[in-house]
Amino acid sequence: MYLSPAVSQPPSEVPPEEAAFLKVVTPEDLEAVPTGLCQELQGYMDCTSGKKADIVFVFDTTGSMGGEIDEMKSISKAFADNLASSGIDYRLGLTEFRDFDYDCGGPSPCGGSDDFPYRVYNGGTLTGSSDTFKSWIDGLSLGWGGDEPESILAAMMHTAIDQKWRGGDAAKIVILITDAPAHPDGDRCNQEGDTLNSVISDLAAQGIKVYAVGPDEDSIKTMTFETGGKFYLIRSGVNLAPILEDITGIISCSFDIVADVSCDEGALEACVELKGREGLTIPYSPGYTEAWIFVACPEADSRRYDLEYDPERNAYCAVVDPVCGGEAGTVEVTVYGRVCGWSAVERFPVDCDRCPEPCLIVNAGVNKLIYNYGNAVYYNVSVANNQDEKRRIAISYGYVDPTPKTHIIGTFMPDIYPGDAYVFADFKVLDSFYSGKYVFFATATDVHSPDCSASDAMQFWVVEADGERELIPAKGKPV
Structure with a gap:
């Protein structure tokens, strides 16, 4: 058994011939056939059973993304058709982002008046229709975006929590496409206060894997690495079609x-x-x-x-x-x-929970009552059965005097039904006590399961003044 590091570690070094399969960075790499050990491990993958996948595109529509938008318009339906032909029961969703419309006098505004930090399409309801998904993509248009970083963290966070992912065995996948870095933690343009760790936390809480086509930027690569996804380097003239084909191939096989x-x-x-x-x-x-x-x-x-x-x-x-x-x-x-x-x-x-639910609950208490024949110490005990069946419980109660000496007052062995409590009371006249500290206790033990045992106790003092004895309850239980 091992205690693992609390801080995530970078991926292990691998031979150069395997690197292309682990992390694709150019279109040429996408065409490389996995060799060596990875090809052997592929034999363990289940590539025949029907797969379910919820796939949400998180798309940057700032001014520099015109080429990628045009390409997505031409290949989005083909991508959905490829999913269907691969035997994948898919649902598709879309989150569009630019940046916050905010300017606090910094070197440049975060975004423009027509920009927005995120837009979750169709109220987050995913679609199984390739035509519907293509209509969403066809409706994309370019905004501005202001400074270079964009509201990626806000868009990813709302994708995780606002998209209506299917449950069960459906894989949850985000495909992030952007040519910009994310605003760093604490940046003035992070108007919702999102951090990289909080976004990864939201993604992990949903069991989401992130595949990103983006710049060589740490936060984007970290999101993919931490969630079991894959990073693809975006560059001028990059072709999205083979990247999407690669992702389709990856989710077609599983373990x-x-x-x-x-x-x-x-x-x-x-x-x-x-x-x-x-x-x-x-x-x-x-x-x-x-x-x-x-x-x-x-x-x-x-x-x-x-x-x-x-x-x-x-x-x-x-x-x-x-x-x-x-x-x-x-x-x-x-x-x-x-x-x-x-x-x-x-x-x-x-x-x-550090403390498991107790099988028995015991409460012991004392107070002073005035009877016709003088002062008395009144004892009260309650024993509740938290188990799921009737149990015979051995109960004893008594007190420890100041010497100290233990006095057992009484014992019982009632049958207590689940959820019920056995409650009883007794008393002793104060004249039988002398001054000092006392401890009243009660214990309960399941007769047939001795490990199921519980007890409770409380302190009280008896003091004498002007020939009269008085009981002074303690505040709280004894240490």
Whole structure:
């Protein structure tokens, strides 16, 4: 078992003959047939079963993107037809972006009066009609964009949360096409306050993979690497058709993630197997196969942890202890796996409450009551059964006096039904006590499951003044 680094690492070095398959940067690379080990690993891919894929284009329509828009208008229907002929049950969506219409006196305005940071088409409802998708693309027109960076982070964030992705086994894919970098974290033009980490967190929370055609810019490449996607370098005259064909080929073949993710006493343990066709285990190959997780803590961005290969388990494993600072509750774990240029993703909700739900709940209390024959210490006890069946519970209660000496007052063995509580009371006259600190206690144990046991206690003081004894309850339970 391994504790993985909390900070994501760059991809391992690979031989030059494999590099083109792992990261395509030119159109020529797209035509290269994968060789060597990646070609062997391709034999483990499932390239026959029917696939489902939700694919959303995130398209830059600022002034310099005219050529790419024209090309998309000509090839968008062919792309959808290629998806259908590859046996993929697809849905298509579109998010258009330019930049925020904002100028605060900086060196140049973020965008112009006709610009906008994002526009989610069709209210986020994806379409299975290639004609409908082509009509959206045909309606694209050029804006301005102001300064060089654009509102990529806002567009990606709203794509993750506003597009209406299908659930189940449908792959979620974003294809980002831009020739501009993203506004950096904290930039004046980031009007919604998005950061690269928060956007990656939103993408991972949905199990989205990002494929980007863009400039050689760190934030765009990081989004693709962190989500199991692929980066393509955009340049003058680049042809989008083979890039889209390459993406179609990648999603036509798949593998499965089989994960054992659990949480115990605030520590998250994850072990992941990569399974190919017919349940075959994909062999571990350094630099070619890897797995990692994103852990989404309540009210916080996701954090990436790399999984390390454990040869004894034939799995990629990590322990995160404590997870979410030890106060996790329910966390969402997104598991990514990569085999050469293919990737897979699965999501798992995990209950990471440090304290499990108790099987019994015991409450003990005391107070002073006035009876006709004098002052009394009144004891009250409640024992609730949190289990899912009737149980016989052994209950004892008593007190520890100041000497200290333990006094058992009484015992019971009632049958308590699930969700019910056994409540009782008793009293002793104060004259039987002397001055000092007392502890009243009650314990309950499942007769047939002794490990199921609970107790409660509280302190109180008896003081004597002018010949009268008085009970003074403590504030809170004893330490």
